[in-house]
Amino acid sequence: MGYSFANVKTALPGPKAKALLEKRQTYVPKGVSNGIPTFIDHASGALLTDVDGNTFIDFAGAIGTINVGHCNxxxxxxxxxxxxxxxxxxxxxxxxxxxxxxxxxxxxxxxxxxxxxxxxxxxxxxxxxxxxxxxxxxxxxxxxxxxxxxxxxxxxxxxxxxxxxxxxxxxxxxxxxxxxxxxxxxxxxxxxxxxxxxxxxxxxxxxxxxxxxxxxxxxxxxxxxxxxxxxxxxxxxxxxxxxxxxxxxxxxxxxxxxxxxxxxxxxxxxxxxxxxxxxxxxxxxxxxxxxxxxxxxxxxxxxxxxxxxxxxxxxxxxxxxxxxxxxxxxxxxxxxxxGLNERGAAIGQKVMERFHQFKEKFDVVGDVRGLGAMCAIEFVKDRTTKEPNKEIVSAIIQEANSRGLILLSAGLFSNVIRVLMPLVITDEQLEEGLTILEESIVAQTASLQPK
Structure with missing residues (x-):
């Protein structure tokens, strides 16, 4: 796929992650959920690298915990x-x-x-x-x-x-x-x-x-x-x-x-x-x-x-x-x-600009919203009825993972994708992450033609 930062070289999970996953299933209760089936090896800023050498752009930030970046x-x-x-x-x-x-x-x-x-x-x-x-x-x-x-x-x-x-x-x-x-x-x-x-x-x-x-x-x-x-x-x-x-x-x-x-x-x-x-x-x-x-x-x-x-x-x-x-x-x-308060506002502006473009292009996007860099997309099955579309969110997140982007869902009906990227993310990493997100929406909404 030729990305500059994201680089997924194996299926997920990769061989080392698969061995760890088997141990996890044996010794750790399933009540602890996991978003992506792999294990971290090291991280810096807005990038995560797993045990199999796959590198991901992090739009989850440990559920909003890493605003100043991994290993600041x-x-x-x-x-x-x-x-x-x-x-x-x-x-x-x-x-x-x-x-x-x-x-x-x-x-x-x-x-x-x-x-x-x-x-x-x-x-x-x-x-x-x-x-x-x-x-x-x-x-x-x-x-x-x-x-x-x-x-x-x-x-x-x-x-x-x-x-x-x-x-x-x-x-x-x-x-x-x-x-x-x-x-x-x-x-x-x-x-x-x-x-x-x-x-x-x-x-x-x-x-x-x-x-x-x-x-x-x-x-x-x-x-x-x-x-x-x-x-x-x-x-x-x-x-x-x-x-x-x-x-x-x-x-x-x-x-x-x-x-x-x-x-x-x-x-x-x-x-x-x-x-x-x-x-x-x-x-x-x-x-x-x-x-x-x-x-x-x-x-x-x-x-x-x-x-x-x-x-x-x-x-x-x-x-x-x-x-x-x-x-x-x-x-x-x-x-x-x-100046991370100013950076948070600037990131939010860039993200919302792209999210509004997504809303124009894809009928499956019902709403985009946010405050600063706390931004989200709500997916629906029909814009008139606004019926929540949990299934497409799950599919988009998995697609994004396979391309090297970490995402989170949210919402009472799990039909929202929220972004919580570290605020130290570079403009280039941010743009690449947003591009991967758009490509993942395209891949999972193939039957829906852009307007």
Missing amino acids: PDVVAALHDQIDKYIHPGFNVMMYDSYIELAERLSKLAPGDHDKQAIFFNSGAEAVENAVKIARKYTKRQGVVVFSRGYHGRTLMTMTMTSKVRPYKFEFGPFAPEVYKAPYPYEYRRPEGMSQEAYDDYVLNEFKTFLVGDVAPETIAAVVMEPVQGEGGFIVPSKKFVQGVAQLCKEHGIVFVADEIQTGFCRTGKYFAIEHFDVVPDLITVSKSMAAGVPISGVIGRKEIMNVANPGELGGTYSGCPLGCRSGLAVLETIEKH
Whole structure:
């Protein structure tokens, strides 16, 4: 196929990967899913090379974890330096300065001019679960409101908060109590003939009705919202909706939590996606690209809310480990040094230009959308009925893999392709990846002639 960066020389899986796959099937439960049937050997920037020497352009970024690139040199240097000194004394046994420095940096970066604090954990789900704990402690209330199509994790609490039944919730109940799901706008699927403004008013009124018919606002501790829904299909709400929900939270003394685990650290062209909506949240949850692949997460928020828990009520053995803190600091330095917020915006513009071309060329493309470099294509069987087309998405992803491009699906019906390429990707790599994606759509829609 003659690509400059992508180079798939074997069938997938190749011989070495096939041998490893057999061991994987023997010793690792099938409950852990895998997108592509091969195993990594090494990676750099936006390129992955597997054990059989096949090289792929990465449009998945470990599900949005590698915004600063695979094996970022600053991160690697920071990790080596940390390992030579100490690995993990446990912050609740003997403290270390990198935890304090990262908390300071993030508190100053988070929107709002109020006093803020930050606390660290291990995973995104843990951050969300602890944000709920903090909000409940502060408000002395129990209720938690999330939104339809939202995704917040796979622990008991966050699985309850997540919308998609399969594969995240099916047969894993009973679920945590006092969790309620509110409507969330979906511009592509708004009622025919309804204007954008009317639709915003309608969904906001539905939210107000929800606070009367489903749960009393004075019993709600927190409203947790993804500023852009991730697993739900990269659904971007209107500024009016986000501001309306935030205002209702303020009126009723509810803690407004922005779940920035996938949207944070330049993905949308800003440190935090909530900044696009001119809303200052009470709490922000972060993880994924926070530390370039080292497990760490956090909650950042108003000092009067964060500081209400007593010693020992929050934390964990590995929470805020030194490796994660040092990596997180290196990530922030990389962002500033390379202007990755600006780069995220520029990548998003290039991607959306191509995605709009795809929409013009292929009837199977129902919608394209995004915010910054958080972009997606929704595939349908028919543009009039908008029936989701999960099958074509699966076929396109497999086709792209065979050509050397890593992709991810998303959406309640798995009919969306989302892109989360590292923001250090070169223009040439980006263009080649988009070309492979277009060729994969062509290959799998041969019966559909371009317009």
